[in-house]
Amino acid sequence: MSQESSNLIQLEKENPFLTSKVKRKLDSKDCRILFLYPNERGMSTIPPSITALSQILKDEGHQTALFDTTFYKFDDEITIEDSEVTKSKSLENRPVLERDDDDIHFKKTTRSAVLDFETSIEKFKPDFIAVSCTETTFLRAIKLIEQTRHKNIKNLFGGVFPTFAPDLVMNYKDVDMACVGEGENAIIDLANSISNKEDYSNVTNLWIKQDDGTITKNSISRPVDIDEIPPITDIGLFGEKRFYRPMGGKIRRLLPVETHRGCPFTCSFCNSPGQNRLYGDGDFKKGLSFFRKKSMNLVKTEIKNHIEKYDVEYIYFWADTFLAWNDNEFNQFCEMYEEFKLPFWCQTRIETIVEDKFKRLKDLGLDRVTFGLEHGNEKFRRDIVKRDYPNDAAVSKIKIIEKLGITFSVNNIIGFPDETRELAFDTIELNRKFNSDNTSCSILVPFHGTELHAYAVKKGYLDPNVICAVSNSGESLLNMPQWDKKDMTRLRDVFAMYIKFPKDRWPEIKKAETDKVLRHKLREEFVKTYWSDSAAKIEDDIAEAAKGLF
Structure with missing residues (x-):
């Protein structure tokens, strides 16, 4: 066992909830991470999780790229029914009346996603592929990974599905690693370990498949401090085409802004209560509460960047329960947003x-x-x-x-x-x-x-x-x-x-x-x-x- 691995194990024993522990060496080579976003749900909003992870990695000096399947038209045995088309037919969504300029924002390609993904791997030459998936998109991700497995690139599956069903995920022969819980700390430790040419088998939050098929199951670190996540994230990773989506029958140029992570409520159909249970239901000895609120200064910085850099005209507030603020926090939001007054959407409890x-x-x-x-x-x-x-x-x-x-x-x-x-x-x-x-x-x-x-x-x-x-x-x-x-x-x-x-x-x-x-x-x-x-x-x-x- 290397000295670095031994030190990591010792740190884990001393404080199993310690967050980022692996420091990058000054003379180390950049780690290259290719994100795979296996989205089939049409024009979903850009996920803040990937843009934040990419920015964190870049701030550490690593290189990132993205393969996003949003604009690919699939027609195979695992193709997901486009829920948005169904919603339109079942009268859940207003029809879009504005004509799109030659369908530039929405039209899907019939090119092979597998071949294009393989080309992305060949051009970018990643050290590992980071897959962000839900239970709905997991099988699409698996198929893309399976059909490019000959490239011999390690992969890491993260998201709510690997978090809540890691045994099921790791049972797939082509899955190398799964991230259980949040990925901000784990992905930095993994990338830094690879850069340092060190063993990463003890990185917190990771389940890692060893050469003999056994699985190393590392403990979970405490939830990240969302006020330490860069307020200006790597939105540009997805490209301008993904800034557009219909809203209330009109095509809007919009971007998401995260105000809360998690939810204080306990609806039985939602996985947010499961996140709370995973992190100890707010017991400090087990970990901090998964439900967190971002500071208003950081929310303001993100909105301002969206407007000045990306010329957005609409804000989508990313929160399970937007009004899960106390009165003072609500007043802070109102005072902050007074400067912008852009039209926005949110969701909240009745x-x-x-x-x-x-x-x-x-x-x-x-x-x-x-x-x-x-x-x-x-x-x-x-x-x-x-x-x-x-x-x-x-x-x-x-x-x-x-x-x-x-x-x-x-x-x-x-x-x-x-x-x-x-x-x-x-x-x-x-x-x-x-x-x-x-x-x-x-x-x-x-x-x-x-x-x-x-x-x-x-x-x-x-x-x-x-x-x-x-x-x-x-x-x-x-x-x-x-x-x-x-x-x-x-x-x-x-x-x-x-x-x-x-x-x-x-x-x-x-x-x-x-x-x-x-x-x-x-x-x-x-x-x-x-x-x-x-x-x-x-x-x-x-x-x-x-x-x-x-």
Whole structure:
């Protein structure tokens, strides 16, 4: 064992939560890291995680590059249904009416992603490939790695899926390493170790497959201090083409700004509570709380850079619960954003709605806001979804947003474990009590790391080793005796119609669940009636580019 490895083990024993421990030698060669972002969800927002990691590596003197599959059109056995196209068809998103300049921002290529990825490897010559993936995109990443394995480049898989299912991920023969938890410290230690030509088998947060097939499982460091992450990150890594996406029927030049990481709430379908559990639920002896708030000065610096360097016209605030601030922090945000007043989008909990606060946000540029309702039956929502609030209170809160004239959308989920079609109609009935601009209806995906994944496995509805390689608009993965998954999908497709159309139209909508011609006819009527400014016919290629942020 090398002296460096021995020292690293000793540090690990002394303080298993120590963050970055490996210092780069002055005469060491730069490490070269190629990021792989296996995205198939159309025009998703640029992920702040990759831009931050790239910037941290560059600040340390290393070199980075990116292969992003967003603009590739896949047609194979693992191709994911484009959830955004489905959302447009099921009336969750307003159609995009603005013509794109020769589809420059959205058109996908039919070139081979594998061959292009191989070319990227040959040109950049990385020391390792850093794969950022979710459970939905994992299989696409695996296929790209498998088909370029002959290049003999080590890989590191990171993201929420490797964090919550590392055994499953490491079981794939072509996966070399997995990052469990946050990657900011681990990737620096790994890159510095490679630069120093040192053993990296004890780098915190990494699971590493050894030559004999055994796996070294290192402990997790404490959560990073997000105020130490560079406020100006490597946005340019993705290229200007990725700055554009439709929002509320208009093509916007926008970029994300992270204000919070994690969430203080405990919804059973979300992996944020799992992150809190992973890091000890705020127990300092186990680690710090995963839920953190970025200082307002750093938020301001990032916004200012987006405007001055990238000429953005719209801000997407990256936070599970935007209003998870106390009153003083909220006032700090308002005072800070007064300087910009760019239109922005955010999402927050219904319980956080306070009239005076939303008045201020509207004055500052709030363009659209999304609320998670998820389910309309109070008992079911409390017991299964882990959201405990009365329906009357929710309606009263949302009516405040209506009164203020703020455009809003509402997220709903069907297909929860033990749910029935009748329970799903409680969600429809609750949505009928207010007038949202958009109403999403996703079929539950029981991701690893969520409470509902464990519950579904326990009930026998789900194989624990199944990878949820579908979008939120895909068919249910749960096999439940009380609700046929085909019927569930059909209900999703007309969910918005049941909410907006008068009840005397419900028999017609029920027929449309299985009648595609009638469903298309009702969809056109819906658009003309409820989105009057979206009455024009949408070209197929533009409809496929319709990407809402809800």
